[in-house]
Structures are given as C-alpha cells and as structure tokens.
Amino acid sequence: VKAARFHARGDIRIDDVVEPAIRPGAVKIKVAWCGICGTDLHEYTNGPIFCPSPDTPHPLTGETPPVVLGHEFAGTVVELGEGVSRIALGARVAVEPRITCGSCAACRSGRHNTCADAATIGLAGAGGGLAEYIVVDEALVFDIGDLPLETGALIEPLAVAVHAVRQSGALAGEFAVVFGAGPIGLLVSAVLKAQHGVRVVLVEPNEHRRAQGEKLGADALIDPLIQDVETIVRELTDGVGADRAFECAGVDASLAGCLAAVRTGGTVVNVALRSTPARVDLLPLSLKEISLVGTICYANDYPAVIELLQSGRLNVDSIITKRIELHDLVVQGFQTLLGDDGSQAKILVGTDALSSTGY
C-alpha cells in the first residue's frame, strides 16, 4: 500500500509499504483525506524537527526515518482489534494524533498536551494520515457520525483553535482581535464566532487571506501595513480595547499588536509556536495587567469540535482551497504551498478518495 514518508530534509517520497497490522485495542482506518500542515512543510524545508533523526530513534515510537507523514486526517474504520468496544466497524472517524507518556504530572492532571514526552503521529512515527491505511489506539479515535470525510480532516486543526479559544477564557458577547489569517488564525476566528458569538477583527497583511477571513464571517478586517490596529480597535470598542487577542502569526510585530489592542485585564493567547526568541516590550503587559497565555495542541477538545460541526453552527469547509491526490503530494502540495501568494489555505490530500468521489 502507498504512504508518503519523510526520508530526510527535502526528501519526501510516496513509498510502497507493508499494510499496517491490526493489534488489540486499536482500529484500522482507511484514510480518506489528510490535510497538509505548516509543520509538515517545516519538516520538508528544515527537518528533521519533530521527525526523528537518523541516529536517534524517537523515545516513544522507537522509529527512525523514513516515517509516514500526515496528522490531519479522517477515514473509515475497516478492522477492529481485540477488545475495541467504543468504535464500530464502518464508522467515519477522526484521530487525535498525539501519543503521550500517560504517567507524568501533566498527563495525570488531564493536560496531556503538555506532556514533556508527547509526540505526534504522522511526525514522530506510528504511521500517518498521508497513507492508505493507519492503525490507531481506540482512545485516540473519534466517531464523526455523518460529517463529510473532508470536513473530518479539518477536525485536528479545529481542535487547535478550540483549545486556544478555551485558553483565552473568551465569553459570550466579547470582542477579540486575531493576528494572522493562515489556517489557524482563520479557524480561531470562526470558532470564536460559532462558539461564543464573539465579535472578531482579523489582522492580516495578505489580501487573499483577508478574503478568506471575510468568507468565514470576520466582523472587520485590518491590513496592518496601512491601518493602525490599536486605533481601529479602540473605535470599535468605545475606547476600551479588545477583551482577547490571538497571536497566530509568529512575528514580534503581531505580539506587540496583541498587547496594544487588548483592554485592561485582557488576555493575549500566544498561538503560534516560535522557534526563535521574541523581542517584546512588556510594559503594556504590566500597565494593563494583561495575561499572556500559552496554548499547545489540544486535550479533550475533539468532542467540542465534532459537536460544533454536527450542530451546523460551525462550517469552515471554505478554507479547503485545493484537493490533490497522494502521488502529487510533493509538487502539487508542498511546492504549491511553498510558492504560495496567500491564495491557498488548506490543501487536502486524498488517498483513494479522489477516484471514489470523482475529484
């Protein structure tokens, strides 16, 4: 069977691999769709980062490259391991692709997303969604009912957004500013509106990305290169400032913008992961007693995402800007995203789905 595997930086191949075998407590999923994440791109251009190095097997998976890629996926259950009871054969499912130690203080406190040993399926080994089949422990598998499988492939990044919003403490009727309209910024904006009815201003210099935000219902769009965010936010909030701000761009200017935009006692969520130190003036944090809050992945957030999608309150299918087949992954997927002018948001990769659904 086919699988996209990371061999080394710049070397991702569609390989023929042995079909993964079922095991007790796990389910075998025939993958339908898998999204390409910015993290996958970073592995391609700068990896191995979360992928293991050739000399050091990953501590949790024991694997070295090549490893299967893909962690944003949905598919259909085709085989059940011994003892599986919560998931039915034939069910459409999404997967929370995180393996954790299960025994540290973070895991025991229900915050397994902060487990120091946590690893991501589809980066660290243990299979991946850019493949025809994957076998995953039942505990990580979530039934999505009759949601389309394309939508199912958006549940992982939506869980990142739902978790970030939860970390923000956002309440109904509040006002939020989101910096950066990449996929995560777009999903954070959509979740804020769908879950809490929050008024959202989206700040993004790229016009294509702003257009994506408009489609998803952002209440106002700001180009920070020609408009002053703090002034506009003050005008929109009777001079008070935003209740919450989300830093989804990963640049110093956006972090400063968040601190400038929020009110006294407001919360800034640092969503983007930064690989280099930030340079930031903390005086606004002091003078306005702001809370700058970290967020990473998700923990117990999949049910909320699935409920939001099933209820019809949340629909983010418009962020799917392209669908490609697995064998076109590198050229049509990675290289398209690397050369992108902002027109692409989420590219979905179909394994066998393309032929069966007519794309």
Place this chain on the structure above:
Amino acid sequence: VKAARFHARGDIRIDDVVEPAIRPGAVKIKVAWCGICGTDLHEYTNGPIFCPSPDTPHPLTGETPPVVLGHEFAGTVVELGEGVSRIALGARVAVEPRITCGSCAACRSGRHNTCADAATIGLAGAGGGLAEYIVVDEALVFDIGDLPLETGALIEPLAVAVHAVRQSGALAGEFAVVFGAGPIGLLVSAVLKAQHGVRVVLVEPNEHRRAQGEKLGADALIDPLIQDVETIVRELTDGVGADRAFECAGVDASLAGCLAAVRTGGTVVNVALRSTPARVDLLPLSLKEISLVGTICYANDYPAVIELLQSGRLNVDSIITKRIELHDLVVQGFQTLLGDDGSQAKILVGTDALSSTGY
C-alpha cells in the same frame, strides 16, 4: 516647613516650602517616616520619568518641577478638612499615593491601578512623603490602628507585593519561586508565606540579599550563578515544577528562569517594570501552557496589608536596614543606595521622627 523636592536629574534639594493647606474632603498628615523607593532613585539618576518635565505640566496635578518626592509614608492626622468622616484627628495613617481619572473603563471596573492617566503622589506632584506635612484626599488615607509608624511606611511596597500575589492566583500549600531579593522580591516572598503558607524558593545572586531572604523565612535560597534553579526546583517538587514564579529582578535571565521553573499550567507574574524590550524564548510558555501575568501597583489592597500586619502573621520590619533624617536624604539615602553592595534593603527617612524617637 521642609520638603525634599526633585528639581531636575541629579538635583534633589531639601527646600523650605509653604505648609500645605487643608481642603474639603482631605486630611493633613504630619509625616513620620517615608521609605526611599527604586523609582525615586531612577528619577535622581535618569529623571524626569514619572516626575513631570519642566515644559509639560502633569495632566492630573498640573505641576512642573520642583515637585515633592516620597510615596511610601505614614504619619499622624493633624487636621481634618470639611466633610471628612472616616478618618479621625490623631489617627496613625498610611496613604495609597495614586491619583486616577476615576471615569475610564479601568477605573469604573475597580482596576484604577491600570488607569492610563494614573499618577503617583510624590512623583507627579500633589505633595509627597519626604516632607513634614502632606494633605491627601480622605479616600486615599487608611487608618493603621496602633501599628508602629515605621511599619506603616512599609505598607505601600507591601501593597505592591500583596497585589502581585493576588495576580498570581496563589493558593494555600503551593510552591513558588521568587527571582530577585530586592525590597519587592523580599516582600513578595514574605506575603506568600504569611498569606497562603506557600513554600518559597528565593533566587538571588547577591549574598547580602539572600541573607535578608533567610531572615524573612524563605524555605530555600538559590544563587543562580552557581546553582541550576530548574533542577533544584524539580527536586523540591517531585519533578513537577513550581506553581507560581515571580519575576522581581527585571532581567531577561530571570524571566527565562521563571518560565523554566514553573509547572504545566503554572503562572509567572512579571513584577519588575521593564523600560526596555525583553528578549524571551516563548516556547516554554507554549509547551507548558504558562500564563505570564502583569501587575502594577495596587487596587483595593491596603486593607489586606493592614490586616496581615495587625494580626501579627506578617512582620517585615527586618527589611529596614537604615534610618536617616530628611536633611541627609541625598548623601545618606540616595548615594548610599546607589553605591550599595546589597547590604541595604529599605532606608526610611524620618522627618521630625528622629528626634522624637531617639534615632
């Protein structure tokens, strides 16, 4: 009557001034003791910062230099203005030396410490505690009962500490790390223990300051130049990390140390005010979902401080390392602190108190 006044950077004089006149709703206080704050030192070496500039009258006080200094003071009420009812003649009192607009969203929400127009009595004008007399609005005056007036002069910096601890969300039985054992770090440590029974590790490179921390009951003392804070904190917390950390040093290394020392979901309070941007690796904030929280001055914290002191649970008199007379302020006060090797914590300045109490 005498008052210490800021004329310009490096130019602080003990002047003869007109005795301030009583007004409706205010009380006249004969000052007994006033502490010297780091902020006063900064005005002396780098000012005007919070003091007004010669060309621009302060927006709330309307004053330009010279302005009277001193905002950490206690004294005795010698005259009551018309309509004063809460404060009695002869009462020993401390003063919350903050003037705010009273009408902005921050003030209306009870967070007047974050009022954008807030000013400090003793820096911005409106008199100061480094003087024989001051007239202050009744609302800012707090009866300290029979607490010693020296202790009363510590209430303002203690309110900073109590507010920072409140911002941290510290709970009984927790574990905290305090970086920096200047006066504020020392008081934060003492308040954590007195108010919540928190175990406190104090991190400070200066041996004299560590000795001060030991006197105040810190459970462990770390010299970060020769000991690894993160390792020691992990050992003391069964590998979990600290619940709360307080950055009271104002340097990048301490901020990084706070982020390294706290557990998953822990809180770091940024207590020190930073006049220059920080350079900080935010990856630990993301991976451990830390909250970095700002704090500034105090709002509704004086009653808690006075109660802690009156109950006997809190006694920080040992941080008073020197008592001087007003006319010795510059040489014995400011210049002693500027040349200090860490032996000095809080220097109190007596106005007429020296002769009457025998110092």
